[in-house]
Amino acid sequence: MTALILAVDDEQDMTRLLQRTLEPEIDCRVSRAFSAKMALSILEQEVFDLVICDIRMPGMGGFELLEHIKTHYPDLTVVMLTAFGNIESAVKAIKKGAYDFIPKPFEQDEIIFKIQKALERSLLLKENKRLLKEKATDPFELIGKSEPMQRVFDQINLIAASDVTVLITGESGTGKDLTARSIHALSPRKDKPFIPVNCPTIPEHILESELFGYKKGAFTNATRDKEGLFQEADKGTIFLDEIGDIGPSIQTKLLRVLQEKEIKPLGSTKVKKVDIRIIASTNRNLKQKMADNEFRQDFFYRLNVLPIELPPLRDRITDIPLICEHLVAKHCKKMKKKLKKISSEVMDLLMKQPWPGNVRELENILVQGILYSKNDTLLICDIPIKDLAQTTKNLPGLDNNSLASLSYKEAKEKILREFNHDYIGARLSMSKGNITRAAKHCRMDRQALQQIMKRFDIDPKLFR
Template sequence: MSDSLLLVEDTETLSLIYSRTLNRAGHQVDCAYSLQQAHEMISADRPRVVLLDLQLPDGDGIDLLDRLRVEAPDVRAIVITANGSIYRAVQAMRAGAFDFLVKPFDDARLVNAVQNALTSAPAPVVVEEDQEVDAQGFQGFIGSSEAMNGIYRMIRSIGRSTATVFITGESGTGKDVCARAIHSMSTRASKPFVPLNCAAIPRDLLESEVFGHLKGAFTGALSDKPGAAAVADGGTLFLDEICEMDLSLQTKLLRFLQTSTIQPVGASRPRNVDVRIVCATNRDPIKEVKAGRFREDLYYRLHVVPIHMPPLAGRGSDILDIAEACLQEFSAEEHRQFKGFDEEASALLARHPWPGNVRQLLNVIRNVVVLNEGELVTAGMLPPDMFVDLSAATAVPPAPVGRGSVVSNLPGRPPVATGNAMAGLVGRPMAEVERGLIEATIEHCNGSIPQAAKILELSPSTIYRKIEVWNRASAGEERRSVS
């Protein structure tokens, strides 16, 4: 294998600029201006790194990536394109690209990408992208829903790249787990993974936390301190809640991304570091940009490969898979004997909207294990405040029944007559009919409100609220009768 680099770029002026930049950095560069010419040059003298423009006059650069993955898997490919869409980025990295450069980029970014490719270890063995996982999940995740299998495939694809990743999603959806999985699947897995929560650090200390400081740089700086970027050198820097970062520091972060250099507070000279940036936020970054709270140029620097974590309510059977796994883990920690959930508890967990997502589910299971004993978790063991977040809007009205028909023999439901058998209800207020039906159903379920809610196709919180209203009304009537 040759030590040279192959630059495949059909625009001659850009090819000249890129090759001169790399020559000045000490690299030997050969140039090709079409796919055909690139194929011939790779066959004649296989280079260590290929810099590849995806838009070529005789075809798509993805075709060359597909060929390299089969015929020369040890060659590192760095994709160059003006199209920074998620589709093109993911397509390129699934085809084996090592890194991804979006035009326009500066000299330092180009040289740094090439240097990373030259010094990187061989890519790790990666599970085939179309292979699904079981309920035990993947790289710290639990669940095998369609939504999560899409996330797993994305992580496999981008893990071996050095492209910047921007993770979005509601609080509690697993953005931190996603960042760690990307690091674990990358060639940097043996190097540090350094998480930094931008929202948890005071604004006046954030710069020091990211870039470090020297002794005496400010009041309280009693010794030199390396920042998170320096600690992560060679590995991954995870900037959580990136939209909380102060605008002044966003400018310095942008400069860091452009130059791959940091300058600790109080230092007179910058130093080079090699880190991959993964960031996350529970906000809408586009709205933050439009509101002026997040720099647009920084957004486009970071938003190379976006990943959106799905909410727990959209993950189907994953809810019970996560609950079962956590029940076993927490039971072992708390020396309990729980082995699973009964049917009623499982149904309630599956139907809950989980506004707090996975974090809320974990808290509920921990609460159950700490406060209860037994082998099966029942609906009565679930914390009452779990239902506070349920909205009456989630209630599903009963399906219409034809006149004179009878609904019977449904599991868990008492027979309900319609037509002439309902004639006694005619002329009575709807609120009275509703209360009678709800109270009769609760009695049928031996006082279990969750079970009654299931039969009536209502949320338990709806019934709890109605009972509270009825009790207040009864108490008011009693006070009036006494007076």
């Protein structure tokens, strides 16, 4: 496909020279603009793959034009032309968002090489956007049209092409795993392994051998050599989920992997190089953990090279109808049930909730609703949540006719059952059904939480 390039320079001879240099050597068409104002007018009328822009121009200069392009056309690649030897301007251009710079006068081979590389970037960004749109119907894809989610999609799109370490932060249930998978799927490593590691679920004394592998005889029962997960992920991506929960000892060993891209299996005296892209995630406040000396600063700064912060569901309420339709269609198909609609009353109720467990909690509620529903439409009676607006006006259930006929003991039991299903259900959603972590969130012993769950028939499997 012929690439479209816009050359912007107040010296018309320079734009003509760029046209004569590039068009015979690259499959491209070069349009010319003789001022930044003229360039803006052309950009409004036609979509370009690349802009080549001089820094010094009368009126609006190249930096102002670059700033406008980055604001209004963020995916458009820009290469700046600068006077030979003016390194300060070149560095400034890169900091302001230019992809590259070319000194004037330029060598023909150099400019052809640099423009080809810039066009490759443009092509990759376009391909990534196309894949993101295609994957919008994928049942495992992130869903959302709100402004916060569009920012996330833009970050994924730009980050995927590089090999730099990514740290995904956000509350439980916001889609950190899906974000990591999307980055991998859009990266040059997409055909290589994607290895997820749920760090908190593996005891620390076992996590080291799982990650780095071990040599025969390294410890009791090490009867053979075993490759670790880093070696399994070679040429691909390793996803370290909930990395904020690992201890200082493992942090120290992972720091070496981040710095040197090499590992040392337990019991080995030799290091092994690994070619991997590292993506990590956490729902913890790592800056607070650093202040409490629970997380190494040098490890944090090695992880936090390209951060992505996922918004909680309460900050993107407008996405709830889209997410609900997607999840209901997904689970009706999974359960081999006829596709159900969502009543306006249910949708209104869902949009009122604070959703501490975010999308995962919403999904669990909808799954239960589909199971309970006997109609083609999900109704209020099918959804195991209460109207928050109503419950905040009154003490729970005191003026509820359904409780009036009950004894004190029966009414108390009913309200306790509803409260525990709502509260513990939210905590289990946040912890992906992990009872130990849910108990920690509830600030109670695991055994005590299990007793309450048993008493009120709360099944943790529904929240996994």
